[in-house]
Amino acid sequence: MMVPRGVIGASLPHESAKLHVSGRAQYTDDMPLPAGALHAAFGSAPVAHGQITAMDLAAVRAAPGVVKVLTAADIPGENNCGPVLHDDPILADGLVQYWGQPLFLVVATGHDAARRAARLAKFEFEPLPAVLTAEAAMAAESWVLPPVEVRRGDVVTALAAAKYRLQGAVDLGGQEHFYLEGQIAIATLREDDSIHLNVSTQHPTEMQHMVAHALGWRAHQVSVECRRMGGGFGGKESQSSQISCAAALAAWHTKRPVKLRLDRDDDMTITGKRHDFRIEWNVGFDAEGRIEGLALTLASRCGFSADLSGPINDRTIFHADNCYYLDAVAIRSLRCKTNTVSNTAFRGFGGPQGMFAIETIIDDIARHLGCDPLDVRRVNFYGDSRGTQRNVTHYGMKVEDNIAPALVEQLVRDCDYAARRVEIARFNASSPIIKRGLALTPVKFGISFTATMYNQAGAQVAVYSDGTVLLTHGGTEMGQGLYTKIRQIVAHEFGLQVEDVRLSPTDTSRVPNTSATAASSGTDLNGKAAQAAAQAIRARLSAFIAARNAVPPEHVLFTGGRVIAGSEIIPFVDLVGQAYRARIQLWDAGFYATPKIHYDPHTMMGRPFYYFAYGAACAEVALDTLTGESRVLRADILHDVGRSLNPAIDIGQIEGGFIQGMGWLTSEELWWKPDGRLMTHAPSTYKIPAVSDCPPVFNVKLFEGENVEDAIHKSKAVGEPPLMLGLSVFFALRDACAAATGGPVELSAPATPEALLRAIGGLAIPAEAA
Template sequence: MRSMPNSQTTVQQAKGHAGSSTKHESAHKHVSGEAIYVDDMPEPAGTLYAYCGFSPKARGKINKLDLGPVRQAEGVVAVLTADDVPGHLDIGAVFPGEPLLAQGEVEFLGQPIFVVAATSYNAARRAARLAEIKIDSERALITVADALEAESFVRPPHSQQRGDAAKAIKDAPIVLEGEQFIGGQEHFYLEGQVSLAIPAEDRGMMVYSSSQHPAEVQKLVAEVLDVPMNLITVDMRRMGGGFGGKETQAAQWACLAALVASKTGRACKMRLARSDDMSSTGKRHPFYNQFTVGVDEEGLIQGADITVNGHCGYAPDLSDAIVDRAMFHSDNAYYLGNAKITGNRCKTNTVSNTAYRGFGGPKGVILAERMMDDIARRVGKDPLDVRKLNLYTDEGGRNVTHYHQTVEHNILEELIEQLEESSNYRARRAAITEFNQHSPIMKKGLALTPVKFGISFTVQHLNQAGALIHIYTDGSIQVNHGGTEMGQGLHTKVAQIVAAEFGVDIDDVLVTATRTDKVPNTSPTAASSGTDLNGKAAQNAALTIKQRLIDFASEHFGLATSAIKFADGEVQLGAQTMSFAEFSQLAYMNRVSLSSTGYYKTPKIHYDREKAAGRPFFYFAMGASCAEVLVDTLTGEYQLSQVDILHDVGTSLNPAIDIGQIEGAFAQGLGWVTTEELVWNNEGRLLTNNGATYKIPAVNDLPEKFNVELFERANPEDTILNSKAVGEPPFMHGIAVLCAIRDAVSSLADYRVSPELHSPATPEKVLWAVNATRAQAQAEG
């Protein structure tokens, strides 16, 4: 068997090669409005428009469902219920429990009960409101506290443990306890949930869906329609944002559109209005976390007992893995000593919560940072010094996590020290302390927090990807892979990788829409793994073709393989050169296959859930952020003054895109910990269901000084061109802002009190924390 050429040594630089700051492949189309999304696509003649009738109650039995007025409404062509589903009704992504349409009972306010198809979008929406729905209401569980009291769970609890946590805590000189409420988060993608289903021959269906997981949409549509998967094709060119909200929850709307199309024989589009999208689709899980931690007099952790309680909603969705990841990341960057982590998956009568950037990781990381702040206040030290004291280190065996994975290639200490110096942390800390001593109303806060984030799907079989590459006789290259483009630049990076392998300009490489009939059985684009998996698969496909071309050239021209090079759009053949286009034509004329699939699966990973031990992550991405805030203690309002971020991306495939991802992730993390508040009333109705009541960060919420640098050092693991994932890890940098706000409030008690401040830290909550901290300081003298 011939060995593949070594891409690290043979790749030559060309226009848009991997490693350069090449613009996003659709940037000009995004700006000009030319980018085509599902709702922009030309519709076939006779297309119907579908909309749902939603449950007006959070829990109960359906007593009456009168759809007569809906059927008689103007423009209505069909009205379908659960009884009209020919195949599977349950579309649960991993575990059962999520009916396509409610049947007999409802489990959250906003749950779809029926679907109406009409000749216009507005007609369908108007008709859906005409149904008479009566429900015998039952007590609804709305909060985590409700679920814990009722012992209501979507999946059984799970624990991870190293050593004897209870004994270590008991023997520790100092024991701290705390609890933390962590709010959820709406995805607020610019493009809402939308699907277009077009009937095909032999009961087939063409589905255009704004989905991060086309293969799952294909599978569920096939099961709902009771047809083989090979009759269903799903096409996804681009999304206007996903952030995890379209990993599983795009499937329901695609299935409903396909159901209508199958029943009527006409194309059908389904698009949710923003308020219904927010009410009827899942969000980031709210969490209620508790901890008991034992430390020595210096603040070094001896043992920790942590419980994370995820607010899962009415059905499992991905909650089992999400709570697992919160457990995995409850240490963040710190060695917890003897530790026990328990995770509960709480069932409530709210929409089923789902994946969101970082999955469950942020809910663990934020708890670890809360503990560091509390320890620092107790022992009277700078929080950064306590953080550095507790970092994972190779010395003394302090490099093994509570799930028994060794933290290899640890750059945390070096990275933090570099940011500490570049952000001028120590001088600013001294200046802020002095400022606070002389400023009775306005208080400044400063925090420098790290992040260590594991990269890989924690469900092992998802860590695989495929790709398909064609070279045409004019030298142009077409690439298809299993990842989806949602604005993060995945297609750009894959095109750069392929262009570099063949030594051609990126303009000669086209990455086409993700399609289930080109690359089958794909994993979702999630877990920060899009480039890691699909980039490697595309590279492997390119290397297969490249080796064929090298073998052909060697035989055809009588050359040693070492004399054949691909660079600058040309092929060097010993002393002569030929354009890549001419060489492609020559290879075709000599019957060399110019098409190949590529496949990749992540090595080394494993996790035994029964033993709660293994290596669930291929590697860790790391980073640190330093945030400074100014808090008005009379109103609770605050301003973010400066942010400095140093983030580890390995060898960057595209520095411009990576920096953009870091900036965007930080902004989204900032919203999560400060402004984005989800509110349900006691009946289970989401009150913050539009842009007027739900506040995402705006430009004026970002700091005036915003410095982002890449900590560029090649990933020691064999990732694509030794890069590291960048999608999710920077999200956790927003936590530094919450810690900085707590730092400012703590100054009211001369940094002796660690304020009770839960997230999101809205001005109201900050004001409550200010008042409580002042009261505690006065009580303690």
């Protein structure tokens, strides 16, 4: 049945757009502080690994403005902010596990005073050997969690039988979130041992739990609120708990409100990043490039603690197929423990690294066979869901909605791939210095939390007696447009304009037991929950008006600000007023749990995903073979969001995801000194894409279709999948390298000018000059 749409499917602006552009959108740091509020700052370790033998904080305590200095000994409850394992101290107690780890907290009368004082500590350490890279951890068999292996078929036999074999390895770098608004929390004590926090976080409920544990309290003593974040990208899922706990501890000790806002350098030093990987493979394939056997090792640098590394690396395994059927396959996942910051969730949550691995293998196969990588992609696609062949993933989930082949063929036509391939080859033949490259890569991304229990959400909708609507739900707004879409969904149920519906900040005291706004699932889960709440109220209003008009309640229409029941047409506001006077409940809660999904983490088999979201991108690049510098000349994207709830917002997610994925694989390089100190800890040294990196030709379209599953208004999740469209840029650069060398390509990521120059052998004197 076609759902009547109206505000559904309209390209409405972001609900806060006018506030954003006028500077009136209030972020946590903009909130007026109560009189007497204090400011906190962390004091950090200047070694990567060592036992503290002496910590002299006298100068810190004596510094101007300092009110209190806290150490691990001052934590009344549990000294942990790790979300899964309890291995992540709020303040390190004796053992330093990475350079910059927080050791103490200064609370002072001003932000600047706290930061200055934090530098005055004197430490003595007994240094311990530091394991800094995934490779070093592999050699030492140092893991945060035990290795995991997923197998299907007999890989040894398949490899031995294959006509062609290739082995390879590649290093894939991590990524800093670089949300423009840094981590921040404000903690305010309330009466009777309770505390309220305003936190820039994707996971208010986890903040609530962590703060309660740190204080030795119970959950109902803590409330956490977030109206909006200045960007999250996964970096404010688990990572905001250290900030929340520290602010809460400081407020509890001083009995005054405390704000903890991390300076950019501290933020980049002490919060985790996207996992970097060492990837090794052994692949067997036929003359067309069809993969017959694959042994793959995915080793990630997790840092000193587990954080979310378990599910992240699981997702890497789940996405090592991307759109391709892997018949005989063995994937070994190593979760390396290192003396570096604990890596964490980042848009894609391990999926991008799995896709990077398989796309690199496909690209190598194509270059080995001397054919277009697009053709190798095509022969490896999953089969038609109606058949019985080649349509089950290596984790046992049937691919029921495979639109990848159709979507890719449409993009191939739309972007004029074949003709441009020829034209670029012609250009390269006569251009010795500048080489162009082209690549078209697909995306298939599983939607749902792989931990089934998180796939639930709640919402609360209130209709006031003047006909206005206020709602709240468990999801958080980080710029992705969640509030905008939920507002559309609820306005639609009541036949109202979005202006009639407001959202109040996400707050654990209004909607409890929420999941992180993560896994792209914010709209899917909270949209359904909000819809359920609105429908419950609407059902009562329908019954009320239906009764007096002798029509079935399901025939009552809510549209254009009016309610229609048989011959009666009444403004919504009037019906609401009558219902109030008739003592009908005008508010309700809604709940949603994703159906169909199940997954056994021990066998790693099941249906972890409700559905897949698809997309494809074609990128064209130019490479300067003298300096290794490169530019994206053009990008064409076709992406599947099902039936879009808001095309403008979805296109914004697609474009932004593409550019962020491109940044991960090109200019965004994390660089540590040999002593384990991160040197790229601010935008002066860590380079996210700037405005001139936006492709001059940038065509983005939505794929026509709808979700085969009963997701909210047949839409699909859009937060994470587009990030992996950025892979097209990396593989276009690989194509340009191949044009330069004429041979196989070994290119590490990110493809910085140096990595590219190395890949084409340009660190030696150029051939024409030598």
